[in-house]
Amino acid sequence: MSDSGRSDWLTLTLRADPAVVRVARSFIGAVAAEAGVGHDELEDMRLAVSEAVTNAVRATRRVGAEEAVVVRCAARPDEMVVQVQDAAGGFDPSVTATPTEELPASGYGIPVMHGLADDVSILAGAGGTRVSLTFRR
Amino acid sequence: MQLTIDDELLDDGRTLVTVAGEVDIATGPQLRQRLLELAADGRTRVIIEASQVSFIDSTGLGVLVGALKRLRQSGGDLTVVSSSPPVKKILEITGLLDVFKFSDSMDGVTSP
Numbered sequence: 001m002s003d004s005g006r007s008d009w010l011t012l013t014l015r016a017d018p019a020v021v022r023v024a025r026s027f028i029g030a031v032a033a034e035a036g037v038g039h040d041e042l043e044d045m046r047l048a049v050s051e052a053v054t055n056a057v058r059a060t061r062r063v064g065a066e067e068a069v070v071v072r073c074a075a076r077p078d079e080m081v082v083q084v085q086d087a088a089g090g091f092d093p094s095v096t097a098t099p100t101e102e103l104p105a106s107g108y109g110i111p112v113m114h115g116l117a118d119d120v121s122i123l124a125g126a127g128g129t130r131v132s133l134t135f136r137r
Numbered sequence: 138m139q140l141t142i143d144d145e146l147l148d149d150g151r152t153l154v155t156v157a158g159e160v161d162i163a164t165g166p167q168l169r170q171r172l173l174e175l176a177a178d179g180r181t182r183v184i185i186e187a188s189q190v191s192f193i194d195s196t197g198l199g200v201l202v203g204a205l206k207r208l209r210q211s212g213g214d215l216t217v218v219s220s221s222p223p224v225k226k227i228l229e230i231t232g233l234l235d236v237f238k239f240s241d242s243m244d245g246v247t248s249p
Contacts (some may be wrong), residue, residue, distance in 0.1 A: 046192070054194065058162070103236065104202070105202040111231060115231075
């Protein structure tokens with residue numbers, strides 16, 4: 001993501017704790033409201049970001065890491081972009097609700113993100129995972 | 138507001154669980170625990186009234202799905218009632234709206 005260095009990013013650094021997920025939602029809600037995003041789109045963004053940050057917090061805690069979860073947001077005239085970065089060593093983005101169980105109780109996070117954002121990219125590497133969510137305006 | 142949960146035994150033997158606030162990774166365990174306790178008391182026919190839920194994500198949805206499965210396995214059932222958008226939205230986007238007994242209002246859910 002070469003554009004992370006652009007100057008229009010607002011950045012929030014969070015400890016990997018379940019309680020911070022709502023802080024991330026508030027952050028994105030505030031940035032979106034300030035940018036004039038409408039109520040329904042704002043709620044979609046809050047939900048998608050909640051999924052991404054929840055995954056990052058879970059991944060970080062699963063490996064016992066103490067690294068932070070970083071949420072970045074850029075409000076641009078044509079789009080809102082949110083990136084969620086963890087340092088948990090990467091996860092397999094193909095792991096979603098599996099058909100092996102009739103009614104799985106988990107695995108809906110990534111499908112929800114795809115259902116809400118116009119573009120979702122998940123880069124998973126040894127250093128962690130970066131989820132980028134783009135909402136066109 | 139984070140999460141409040143109240144339960145009430147109805148005349149028809151069902152249990153009305155009224156949930157308000159936000160249901161996510163931080164608060165979902167509270168809801169799961171309360172539903173488990175009710176089921177352990179044999180209260181397996183449950184209505185969750187979630188009109189005051191201001192936010193729910195897939196972690197909260199997972200709590201509802203887990204409860205639905207447990208209650209059905211024990212011969213009970215779960216009805217979800219919500220007049221506000223967040224609950225219906227997460228059910229629609231995951232394709233689970235038809236899996237639950239869902240209603241926009243309590244009308245017709247409880248006996249007159």
